[in-house]
Amino acid sequence: MKGEKKRGRPRAFDAKAALGKARDVFWDRGFAAASLDNLSAATNLNRPSLYGAFGDKEDLYLDTLERYRQDGMDVLTEALDPSLPLRDNIARVYAGALAIYLHGETAARGCLLIGTASAEAVQHERVREVLGRSLNDFDDEIEKRMRLAVERGELPRSADPEMLARLASAVMHSLAVRARAGDSRETLEAIARSGVELICGSAP
Amino acid sequence: MKGEKKRGRPRAFDAKAALGKARDVFWDRGFAAASLDNLSAATNLNRPSLYGAFGDKEDLYLDTLERYRQDGMDVLTEALDPSLPLRDNIARVYAGALAIYLHGETAARGCLLIGTASAEAVQHERVREVLGRSLNDFDDEIEKRMRLAVERGELPRSADPEMLARLASAVMHSLAVRARAGDSRETLEAIARSGVELICGSAP
DNA sequence: AGAATTTAATGCGAAACGGTACAAAATATG
């Protein structure tokens, strides 16, 4: 599949690594304020190479969002390992989120989607679509775990898995915003703990 | 105080109304993607007039954020009218928020602060400061009402007013993000209802 | 009435922007 040698001059860069660098630029500056010069400098790619490999700025941004979404889903499903108690699952979700959100040079970057895609979502329909789909996929994944919790008796039969999942997500959304607003790690961890308590209050 | 006639040529525009129009531009496009031409067209002010009245684009944006924050606090304190039950208070907070968030021409605009200031917060320290202060002020106002609820017996003595307030805010943050992501009013109202239930679960 | 002061309108200018044309370089194929 991959062994077929391509005809022309081979690429002198790793597309995956370049996308990672581009993602960091978008993460810090947002889509609109990220210039092609910024992206070119961060990736060590000339603008034409960037364009040739990933299309225009919007294409590159959407690719970046999609990758980020997928990576986030991977972290989420790992955190929700059903062999662990529900409480631990939700705590791990928040811990995983904070590990991502609290990683900035000047200030914490929060969530790429919530922090930067939200700004573009009103005018750019494609961005709004990715953002909406990402939030829904997260909700759905947590909801599956909540349903399992009800089946297992970790949560009472009266619990509403869909709504509990959305509220569990809500705490994460808030962590994303607050991280970007400059809240301390301690504050965020306290909110995460309280969130676990509130959502899983009736769980053992 | 205001009757003193100023010396030169009088202004031909209402600064308050102009700020409102500028706010709408920022709300739809975010700070970086809002050009002075956009702002000039929306306010019916020439760029030099805009500049003379409000300073540069960042000054205008920060003014806009500050006004929005103040307006939001007014809505909040009104919603938290202590003569009403806690449940009604929180429900009114969310209803007030949704009335603001779900008012867009192309798509819902969500919260100006969460939707647009978050994007700039990493690089612009002043924006981050306003955003952080706004979130904190909201938390504090709700916390006051929570403390009162504990004193009155609406909440059990074991309740933690600070954390309950932050979680009540968290639901609102999530509503802001989801509105901008395109979620329907029905979905958002359902989340708000569940949020009230979860936060005020032990209240009468 | 005339000077002083403030705002309005036109338009400029330097810089940054996104995107691309074009030629040189590097590889596979015949």
Next chain:
DNA sequence: CATATTTTGTACCGTTTCGCATTAAATTCT
């Protein structure tokens, strides 16, 4: 070795950007 194909690097194009310089207009003060 020659040709086809793809990537790289430089340089550039037209547009948009923000901010301001300058002049005309409107009002108050003397």
